[in-house]
Amino acid sequence: MATAHLLHPSSLLPTSKSKSPSPHHHHLRRPHPAITCTTTPPITSPPLPPFPPPLPAAKFSAKYVPFTSISTATPTSESYSLDEVIYRSSDGGLLDVHHDMDALRQFDGRYWRTLFDSRIGTTRWPYGSGVWSKKEWVLPEIDAADIVSAFEGNSNLFWAERFGKKFLQMNDLWVKHCGISHTGSFKDLGMTVLVSQVNRLRKMNRPLVGVGCASTGDTSAALSAYCAAAGIPSIVFLPANKISMAQLVQPIANGAFVLSIDTDFDGCMRLIRQITTELPIYLANSLNSLRLEGQKTAAIEILQQFDWEVPDWVIVPGGNLGNIYAFYKGFKMCQELGLVDRIPRLVCAQARNANPLYRYYRSGWKEFTPMKAETTFASAIQIGDPVSIDRAVYALQKSNGIVEEATEEELMDAMALADSTGMFVCPHTGVALSALIKLRGSGTIRPTDRTVVVSTAHGLKFTQAKVDYHSGRIPEMECRHGNRPVSVKAEFGSVMDELKKFLSEKR
Numbered sequence: 001m002a003t004a005h006l007l008h009p010s011s012l013l014p015t016s017k018s019k020s021p022s023p024h025h026h027h028l029r030r031p032h033p034a035i036t037c038t039t040t041p042p043i044t045s046p047p048l049p050p051f052p053p054p055l056p057a058a059k060f061s062a063k064y065v066p067f068t069s070i071s072t073a074t075p076t077s078e079s080y081s082l083d084e085v086i087y088r089s090s091d092g093g094l095l096d097v098h099h100d101m102d103a104l105r106q107f108d109g110r111y112w113r114t115l116f117d118s119r120i121g122t123t124r125w126p127y128g129s130g131v132w133s134k135k136e137w138v139l140p141e142i143d144a145a146d147i148v149s150a151f152e153g154n155s156n157l158f159w160a161e162r163f164g165k166k167f168l169q170m171n172d173l174w175v176k177h178c179g180i181s182h183t184g185s186f187k188d189l190g191m192t193v194l195v196s197q198v199n200r201l202r203k204m205n206r207p208l209v210g211v212g213c214a215s216t217g218d219t220s221a222a223l224s225a226y227c228a229a230a231g232i233p234s235i236v237f238l239p240a241n242k243i244s245m246a247q248l249v250q251p252i253a254n255g256a257f258v259l260s261i262d263t264d265f266d267g268c269m270r271l272i273r274q275i276t277t278e279l280p281i282y283l284a285n286s287l288n289s290l291r292l293e294g295q296k297t298a299a300i301e302i303l304q305q306f307d308w309e310v311p312d313w314v315i316v317p318g319g320n321l322g323n324i325y326a327f328y329k330g331f332k333m334c335q336e337l338g339l340v341d342r343i344p345r346l347v348c349a350q351a352r353n354a355n356p357l358y359r360y361y362r363s364g365w366k367e368f369t370p371m372k373a374e375t376t377f378a379s380a381i382q383i384g385d386p387v388s389i390d391r392a393v394y395a396l397q398k399s400n401g402i403v404e405e406a407t408e409e410e411l412m413d414a415m416a417l418a419d420s421t422g423m424f425v426c427p428h429t430g431v432a433l434s435a436l437i438k439l440r441g442s443g444t445i446r447p448t449d450r451t452v453v454v455s456t457a458h459g460l461k462f463t464q465a466k467v468d469y470h471s472g473r474i475p476e477m478e479c480r481h482g483n484r485p486v487s488v489k490a491e492f493g494s495v496m497d498e499l500k501k502f503l504s505e506k507r
Contacts, residue, residue: 059100059103060099060100060103060104060136060140060141061099061100061103061140061141062082062097062098062099062100062139062140062141062293063079063080063081063082063097063098064079064080064081064082064084064086064095064096064097064098064289065078065079065080065095065096065098066078066089066090066091066093066094066095066096067089067093067094067095067096067289067390067391068089068091068093068094070096070098070394071390071394078090079098080095082097082139082141082197082290083200083201083204083206085201085206085208085282087283087287087288088287093390094287094289094387094388094390094391095289096289096391097289097290097292097293099137099140099333101336101337104136104137104337105337108338109334109337109338109339109340110338112337112338112339113308113339116133116134116300116304117304119133120133120154120304121154125144125147126144126147126149128151128154129149129150129151129152129153129154129192130151130152130153130154130155130189130297130298130301131149131152131153131189131192131193131294131297132147132149132192133153133297134297134300137293137297137300137333138193138293138294138297139193139196139197139290139293142196142197142200143200146196146199146200146203147192147196147199148192148195148196148199148226148229148230149192149196150182150188150192150225150226150229151182152181152182152188152189152192153181153188153189153297153298153301154301155176155177155178155179155180155181155298155301156176156177156180157174157175157176157177157301157302157305157306157452158174158175158176158177158423159173159174160173160174160175160418160421160423160453161173162421162422163417163418163421163423166421167417167437168436168437168440168447169440169447170440170447170448170449170451171447171448172448172449172450172451173436173451173453174311174450174451174452174453175418175423175425175429175452175453175454175455176298176301176302176452176453176454176455177455178298178454178455178456178457179426179455179456179457179458179459179461180458182222182225183218183221183222183225183250184218184221184250184457184458184460184461185218185221185222185380185456185457185458185461186218186295186298186323186454186456186457187218187219187221187222187223187291188222188225188226189294189295189297189298190222190286190290190291190292190293190294190295190322190326191219191222191223191225191226191284191291191294192226192294193290193291193293193294194211194226194282194284194288194290194291194294195211195223195226195227195229195230195232195284197290198211198230198232198282199230199232201282202232207280208280208281208282209233209279209280209281210227210232210233210234210235210257210281210282211223211227211232211233211234211235211281211282211283211284212234212235212236212237212272212275212276212281212282212283212284213234213235213236213237213272213283213284213285214237214238214265214268214269214271214272214285215236215237215238215251215265215268216238216239216265216319216379216380216381216382216383217238217248217250217379217380217461218380218456218457218461219284219285220236220238220250220251220256220258221250221251221254223236223251223256223284224236224250224251224254224255224256225250225254227254227256228254228255228256233257234251234254234255234256234257235256235257235259235281236251236256236257236258236259237259237261237268237271237272238251238258238259238260238261238268239260239261239263239264239265239267239268240260240261240262240263245464264372264373264382264384265373265382265383266370266373266383266384266385269285269385269387272285273287285320285387286320286322286387286388287387287388291322292322292325292326292329292391295322295323295326295327295330296326296327296329296330296333297330298326298327298330298454299314299326299327299328299329299330299331299334300330300333300334302314302452303331303334303339303340306450308339308340309450310331310340310341310342310343310344311344311450311451311452312344312345312445312449312450312451313344313345313346313347313439313445313449313450313451313452314327314331314344314345314346314347314451314452314454315346315347315349315432315435315436315451315452315453315454316346316347316348316349316432316454316456317348317349317350317378317381317428317429317431317432317454317456318348318349318350318357318381318386318392318403319350319354319378319380319381319382319383319386319428320381320383320386320387320388321348321357321386321387321388321389321391321392322387322388322391323454323456324346324348324388324391324392324395324396324401325388325391325392325394325395327346327395327454328343328346328394328395328398328399329395331343331344331399332398343399344399344452345399345400345401345402346395346396346399346401346402347401347402347403347404347432347435347436347439348392348396348401348402348403348404349403349404349405349406349431349432349434349435350381350403350404350405350406350431351376351377351378351381351382351405351406351408351411351431352376352405352406352407352408353373353374353375353376353382353408354371354373354374354376354378354381354382354383354384355371355405356368356369356370356371356384356385356386356389357386357389357392357393357403358403358404358405359371360389360393360403361396361402361403362403365393365397368389370384370385371384371385372384376408376411376427377408377411377412377427377430377462377465378411378426378427378428378430378431379427380426380428380456380457381428381431402439402444404434404435404438404439405435406430406431406434406435406438408477409477409478410430410434410437411427411430411431411433411434412427412430412465412469412474412477412479413430413434413480413481414430414431414433414434414437415427415429415430415433415466415469416469416470416479416481416482416483417433417481418430418433419459419466420481420483423455423459424458424459424460425455425459426455426456426457426458426459426461426462427462427465428455428456428457429453429454429455429456429457429459432453432454432455433453436451436453469482470482470483470484471484472484486498
């Protein structure tokens with residue numbers, strides 16, 4: 001069997017690394033002055049923070065419990081080991097991973113902050129991963145040798161200074177680039193956890209022949225990459241002709257068995273759920289709550305990158321809706337264990353063509369009605385019957401959250417404006433930025449509020465959408481921020497005329 005991780009721990013020497021600079025500092029650090037003679041005193045760096053002492057023999061653990069026992073605070077005796085292959089509670093509801101909080105509370109918030117900070121960028125296996133640096137809070141009982149990791153996470157928290165000042169009169173706007181990851185999307189954060197657990201189960205001789213998912217693109221890319229790294233077969237159900245070629249090629253390149261099915265994502269989801277009840281194929285969609293344990297670490301990373309100061313708002317694009325709950329869970333664990341004293345307000349942003357949560361929110365949470373999702377450039381969130389609807393509602397209600405929507409033109413315009421200030425974001429980030437623009441316009445988000453927009457995928461996965469926008473080829477869309485190339489003769493005078501025209505317009 002292939003090795004279970006991309007870097008073998010025996011090749012890694014223990015090292016220490018100082019904490020990353022605060023995002024309040026300038027991006028470019030001033031170089032040290034040159035040493036010009038042998039008598040110049042050496043330049044010394046501040047001492048590295050001490051690595052926290054090893055954790056005592058406290059037994060950290062986690063288990064599956066019905067999500068209703070958490071959302072309603074109702075005690076229950078129903079629980080399952082994480083080593084069981086189970087996705088639903090006895091009444092058919094969602095499950096949630098519940099950690100032994102009493103064991104975690106044996107260590108105060110200062111200890112956990114120091115421990116997590118000491119692992120940033122380390123080569124100690126597996127703690128250099130942004131996910132596994134929080135191993136005790138994610139999958140505490142797994143052996144390090146069973147972990148499948150590409151050192152995902154630790155993604156850039158980008159100070160969107162120019163976008164904020166130019167378009168929103170904001171000076172404290174940040175974009176969490178979760179798409180700067182192994183396969184180019186935030187899905188890596190959850191898939192490293194799920195595939196690691198499958199790797200553990202297969203070593204325990206559980207009869208699992210592979211891992212399967214329905215996908216609009218990014219989930220299949222992450223699943224196929226991590227399964228390939230572990231030597232585990234992956235099976236992917238994709239809606240035919242509804243994802244970008246850049247997304248389709250990833251599972252193919254990583255050796256997944258790909259079925260292109262003449263239906264939408266919701267149809268693919270129904271089929272994979274039926275298949276996994278008949279065959280020993282492990283379900284990798286966000287119905288499986290293990291993935292949310294990895295995704296919640298992005299919230300903890302945001303706090304780390306702000307030196308454990310809590311932002312006022314976090315805006316997350318929403319499709320199947322596991323991610324908004326994952327962010328809530330990460331922030332809430334930090335509050336409950338004393339790392340911070342509050343959590344941010346959450347915003348879930350949906351495309352108008354696939355906005356069942358927004359409609360539910362606008363009704364005052366009276367009645368949820370699934371919808372037939374229409375085509376949207378934000379294809380990864382083109383979902384009309386989200387699995388995690390109850391999780392999302394709980395997270396939003398507990399965080400005094402908001403749901404906002406974006407039309408196709410609004411999300412594409414927002415994406416173009418972001419790109420014009422140095423970013424290169426996906427259409428889903430355009431949905432989140434459009435929500436931000438609306439909430440700033442209404443005064444809900446104030447100019448001084450520290451706000452984080454979560455970018456879920458890399459813009460390079462959606463180049464065709466960008467090409468169509470900038471060339472003005474999208475029907476019934478003005479593409480008002482399009483930047484078309486100028487055709488010009490290969491003559492000095494013609495080139496000079498165009499350059500002078502361009503420069504005069506920029507004055």
